[in-house]
Amino acid sequence: MNGATRRLRATFGPYTFEPLAERLTGRSQRRPAEKRARLLAAGRTAFSQTGYGASVHEICRAAGVGIGTFYQQFPDKSDLMRLLMDDEHQYRVSAFDALAAKPPGDLASEVSRVLAGSDPALLRAMIEGCETDGRLRDFGRDLRKETHERLVAALARARESRKIRRPALDAKTASWAMLLMGDAAKDPAQSDDVRKVIDILAFAGDDTIEPGRA
Amino acid sequence: MNGATRRLRATFGPYTFEPLAERLTGRSQRRPAEKRARLLAAGRTAFSQTGYGASVHEICRAAGVGIGTFYQQFPDKSDLMRLLMDDEHQYRVSAFDALAAKPPGDLASEVSRVLAGSDPALLRAMIEGCETDGRLRDFGRDLRKETHERLVAALARARESRKIRRPALDAKTASWAMLLMGDAAKDPAQSDDVRKVIDILAFAGDDTIEPGRA
Incomplete structure (x- = not known):
């Protein structure tokens, strides 16, 4: 973990970086981590296509997940x-x-x-x-x-x-x-x-x- | 008149730069030119204090002129x-x-x-x-x-x-x-x-x- 990530975590808390689901090892908990990865990839695509103005809706659509899933993973865009x-x-x-x-x-x-x-x-x-x-x-x-x-x-x-x-x-x-x-x-x-x-x-x-x- | 001013005038028309009042020489027409100069000075102050977000109201208040005078002189901020x-x-x-x-x-x-x-x-x-x-x-x-x-x-x-x-x-x-x-x-x-x-x-x-x- 580099210095910036450390500072980020100190400011925003561990849930930003490691949602509960990722810290559990049970098979039933794997899907949230997958959705998170998909949301990150979709965010990358949406931001690069639309700019920072890309909406959470747009990101969720690209990731194929509901808006509720987004907010389980990230406080905001x-x-x-x-x-x-x-x-x-x-x-x-x-x-x-x-x-x-x-x-x-x-x-x-x-x-x-x-x-x-x-x-x-x-x-x-x-x-x-x-x-x-x-x-x-x-x-x-x-x-x-x-x-x-x-x-x-x-x-x-x-x-x-x-x-x-x-x-x-x-x-x-x-x-x-x-x-x-x-x-x-x-x-x-x-x-x-x-x-x-x-x-x-x-x-x-x-x-x-x-x-x-x- | 430099090249940029020339291009600006080509785009926005002469009224942006020389309102009718300034092209007339009569004594009765001097006041608009004075107000224009006051608005420019007030704009300089307001933008430097507040940033580009400074409002037309703020500029008029600093210049001591009404909002109508502003729009006689400039199409917009x-x-x-x-x-x-x-x-x-x-x-x-x-x-x-x-x-x-x-x-x-x-x-x-x-x-x-x-x-x-x-x-x-x-x-x-x-x-x-x-x-x-x-x-x-x-x-x-x-x-x-x-x-x-x-x-x-x-x-x-x-x-x-x-x-x-x-x-x-x-x-x-x-x-x-x-x-x-x-x-x-x-x-x-x-x-x-x-x-x-x-x-x-x-x-x-x-x-x-x-x-x-x-």
């Missing part, structure tokens, strides 16, 4: 979205942690690819959710802090392996700016520009930045 | 905001055009300062307006294109005077990324980071970006 945001967060964090195993020259492409989202349409719905729902915004902010920390660590390792001893930007500032490029990364037309900019932010050394040249 | 956005655009464009007269080392600080907005709270309200009002969004996109072009030209001049012959990022991509940093520039706590990042985007040369170092 916002809570379901929060779980999907946590999944996306895991995707980012795992990808950043795996950067060390890739050739350092691939960092910019990989970061740009990951920032575009596991599903760009779903990512847009998440951003929309954070803009319109205060609880999602706070949760998103927590996730972002953790993403930032992992990217700082990945960047430091990549610089080390590329022997960049005097980077023009410290890893914290560079990673922060790289995450800011995430909004643009969602647009496939801009992915090449995003990659170029991330490469500069990550690997420019201070020997280029010479005020005395003028 | 969105139209008033559009005029304020055009003012902000003029502020940016003039500042970028004046960059050539400053020492090239000041470019990053100056761009970061301008991106923070003539009034950061008002700029936040403008962004909010563009997120919630489709016409403002389209208008904002047009303004942004023009801002981008002016920044590209300013950056090219600054690089020339700083004798940066082989920049790591072409001026178009660098300016685009610099404008993306604008969102962060609104937050005073981040202004130093924004300045550092803009400096790298603007002036890093390709002699730093050496994949062969690894």
Whole structure:
């Protein structure tokens, strides 16, 4: 269980994450867990098709369950979205942690690819959710802090392996700016520009930045 | 009259920008122009205090005019905001055009300062307006294109005077990324980071970006 999930559970209680049914092992209790998984998959589809405005009805219809089942599993739509945001967060964090195993020259492409989202349409719905729902915004902010920390660590390792001893930007500032490029990364037309900019932010050394040249 | 204003007028007609009263010179016609100026100033204050959600009532109260006067001057709140956005655009464009007269080392600080907005709270309200009002969004996109072009030209001049012959990022991509940093520039706590990042985007040369170092 990662830090964000822990915080989420502390705020919303265990029922959000492990409904009673999932903690029981009896065969008769399995169906609620299956319905929950179906609702999560349907939420992913509905949000990515309609945006955060997708209704609980729409999600239930796609999952083939009644509205009562939804509310047995989630307090509200916002809570379901929060779980999907946590999944996306895991995707980012795992990808950043795996950067060390890739050739350092691939960092910019990989970061740009990951920032575009596991599903760009779903990512847009998440951003929309954070803009319109205060609880999602706070949760998103927590996730972002953790993403930032992992990217700082990945960047430091990549610089080390590329022997960049005097980077023009410290890893914290560079990673922060790289995450800011995430909004643009969602647009496939801009992915090449995003990659170029991330490469500069990550690997420019201070020997280029010479005020005395003028 | 700049390009964006021209397009705006083409879309919304001359009455948006020059109500009949302003085109007449008679003394008896001066008061409407004064009221219009008061409404624009009051809109600036109300939007910066309350956000784009500020009501026409609130704006009229601050301007000390009746609601009827408002609708004699502007078709709606969105139209008033559009005029304020055009003012902000003029502020940016003039500042970028004046960059050539400053020492090239000041470019990053100056761009970061301008991106923070003539009034950061008002700029936040403008962004909010563009997120919630489709016409403002389209208008904002047009303004942004023009801002981008002016920044590209300013950056090219600054690089020339700083004798940066082989920049790591072409001026178009660098300016685009610099404008993306604008969102962060609104937050005073981040202004130093924004300045550092803009400096790298603007002036890093390709002699730093050496994949062969690894």
